Amino acid sequence: MKGKIRDEGILFKTIKFRETSLILKVFLKYRGMISILAKGIRKKPENDLLNSLYTYEFTLYEPQEDGLYLLSEFTLLKEFNLFDNLPAWTAAECAAELYTQIIIPPEENTAYYDLLQNYLDYLKKRGENAILLWWRFLLRIFIRLGIALPLDSCANCNKKKVKIVAREKGTGRLICAECLKEANYPEYYEVLTSSASQILHLLPQIGDYLDKIHPDSQSVEQLNHLFSDHYTNHFRKPLKLRSLEILSQFYQ
Template sequence: MSKYYTTKGIVLRTYKLREADRIIVLISPDRGMIRAVAKGIRKTKSKFGSRLEPTTHVSMQVHKGKGDLDLITQVETLDHFRTIREDLNRLTKAIAMLEAVDQVVLPSEPAIELHRMLLRALKTLEENDSVLVTPSFYLKLLVLEGSGPIVDQCVVCGATDIVAFSNEEGGVMCATHRTGIPISAPAIDLLRLILGGQLGKALNQKESHATKEIEKIAREALEYFLERRMRTTTLLDT
């Protein structure tokens, strides 16, 4: 059995290892989370250059390690997402999506749809710096994980006079069973566009009170699911 494998992946994060190396954490469609060492990457003349920075989409050859750390031997860049990396606002949104994926992807478990969804979201962010790119990604991630909110009718009784959103109940609430946080009619419409197959229309909406509601709802829904606060939350709030 070969000790080498080739795969594609999106870099989620990196951290230092010894004086000149880094551990690279990626999501791969066929292998889920990969943690691998890039030797000498912090040296000025590293063969890897900037090809293993967060958000980068790469094709690589990897040597399978004995433990949970593999070794990257060759890398080819498929997409740098340069527009994102050169724009702090876009980069902040992208890092928030990477953090979310990092929390749910599992090692040695194929993540074809999650990888595809993240790649599509990064490409969308390159073209459209909408305030709803990251919140929409959060909501769709919840759907993929089997915890998507119910937004078409009251979770409790099926009524359509929606006035609130509850993470505990798993979706929108009517006036009779109201709990959670208030939600406006325009925000409800946006939720339904995002989760109803009309994401493009939602992303074309200008920033408004309704988009801010969606940002808050999506972030808190994801944090409720993860049972932890996102580190990038404070960056998105600035």
């Protein structure tokens, strides 16, 4: 083992290891995603203090090579006690799952960490219609990843501040009513529900509309497809989040 380090981090999940130990999957503010071996912790009282999506300050021994960090001690910094609001809880899990799938450059760890902390804080403060906050979070992640999704400009005629009425299947491209009317292959497009179209328009300021918009199942499906198609189109790999499937079921 090398020297001791101290860093704050969000606990994503714990995995039982051997008889009495745990492996903690944690996103650290300065070091990003790491795995920590917590030796013998299941026999100790502080085991009860470890909860997913809570924030801690960790004191750790660095691994020699690519191995596990070793837990020295930790203190609780922030709770995420949304156990009575399953949709908001699941929306938070979507973010944790997303962070295990995207590639975060080390110099951007702090930016991603702050984005996630803001998101968790917002979910705690405003838990209703959490899927709206999830989409806004994803929008911000896309900007960070360098694949911003323009929500009010038509991908076909490039007009800005137009009403978006349809999405191109499989690409995440959004188009306006005029372009849809003139499309040679209308079957390539899916017409968005008026609710989905409205959500896209309001998404950057969706915090002001959380109690006014209740997405129906069709709009949820359309918008999930839109975001995952946009991601896949850029990274050539699917964005499959188990937690998002669960979250979507709250809007059936």
